[in-house]
Amino acid sequence: MDFTDDSPQLGQADVDRDALAERGVRLADLIAALDATLDHSSALDAPRDGWRVLRRYRTGAVLIGAPVDPGGSVWRVAHVEARGRSVVMVRPEPMPLRASRAVRRRGLELRWPTVMTSAPSMGDFVVDIVNTGPARWESDTDGFYVVGAFTDLGSTDFSFGWVDSSQHKAVPLDPGEYARVAVSINPGTWATMGAGTHDLHAVLVSLGLRTSTPLSVVITTDLISQKQAARSHTSPASRRRMLDQQIEQVHTQVSASHSLDRVVQAVMSAQTDDDAIARISHVLNVDEQGAASVYHSPLQALSPNSGRRDQHLAHLIAARDRVH
Structure with a gap:
């Protein structure tokens, strides 16, 4: 199973679209086929039938699940470790099936505002989340947390730590409306940053939406010193x-x-x-x-x-x- 941001999600987990449409089998049969042991106390109120593998990880672990309702809008899931090493506990909370990140972000764009592209930055960055679609955009539990990452000029390869973006509440956006949000830079970045011109990329975390073009930023030694001093006045x-x-x-x-x-x-x-x-x-x-x-x-x-x-x-x- 190969996953992209076009995959539906249960919670934060990407799942196989084709597996969602399968009939499934009895939970006991699937657990036996996976050479695992079921914690029966965790499955007392779980569906007995309709279970199938929803995701296989490279480690050999799998995510299994069964629909709670006939339409498959809510699921119970469990994680099974690699063969022969797992006592399986069914998660207690039902999980709603979510559209893929690509669907949930449809119509949204991340744009650098003029204040960022026309004036020198003092190390505080903002970006606009713009609804370019024909209809109102509303959040499906996704937040408006945006992180920024610096790269060398022309490079698009970067990573950042996972965060819970739900703490940064999203707001509905009608067509043409935008929300201007701060771009969070990991404070530790300044400890390893070198002076010079860098590309800044921004990513709307929960939706995997990134700026189509980077912001060119001149990083000076004074700015690095200022950011490090602002972070800590310690010895x-x-x-x-x-x-x-x-x-x-x-x-x-x-x-x-x-x-x-x-x-x-x-x-x-x-x-x-x-x-x-x-x-x-x-x-x-x-x-x-x-x-x-x-x-x-x-x-x-x-x-x-x-x-x-x-x-x-x-x-x-x-x-x-x-x-x-």
Whole structure:
């Protein structure tokens, strides 16, 4: 199963469109076929029939689900670890089937406003979310959180940490209307930033919508110093400790990448965000802060062979070594 932002979603998980249309089988039969063990107490109020594999992960883990209603608008799901290692717990909350990100963002564009393209920036960036479609756009639980990432001129390759964009409430937009929102830059960016001209890309996180063209930004040493000073007025020793913490977080991501099945199972069986973090802490034998950093990491950062993560780690170590 190959997924893109054209795939429907259950929660934040992309699922196979064809699998949604299958008849499905009994939960007990599917669990047996996957060589797993069912936690029966978690499935007491779940559908007994109609279960099918909705997604297969590269790790060998799978997401299974069954519709609750005849129209398939609401589902119960469970995560199954790689064969022979999983006790399956059906998630307690029904999950509404969501249209793909491509459908949910239809009609929206991200545009750099004139204030960004015609005047020098002092490091505070905004972008317009514009409804270019013929009808009113309204949110399907998606938020208006936009992140920015700098690249070398001409490069389009970048990544950013996962965040819960629902905290940045979206507003309805009639045709031609726009919402101007701040572009969030990771404060840690300034510790590894070099002076010069860079491209700034913006992404509307929950919808995977990005600016069609980057904003060319001249980054000066004064701006870098200003941003670093605004972030913290602490001593070099304190700044070094903060960089050490970031380095430790990346090392924790590396550890999580080698136990990804167990981390995913911990998250899928959790009742709340705090519960998920506590379970990850137990699985990886790390403190709450480290577990939280894993929980809020993009899957890309947890890949066993993430070159970007290794590059980020090298930047952090170099930045720490420059602190005196």
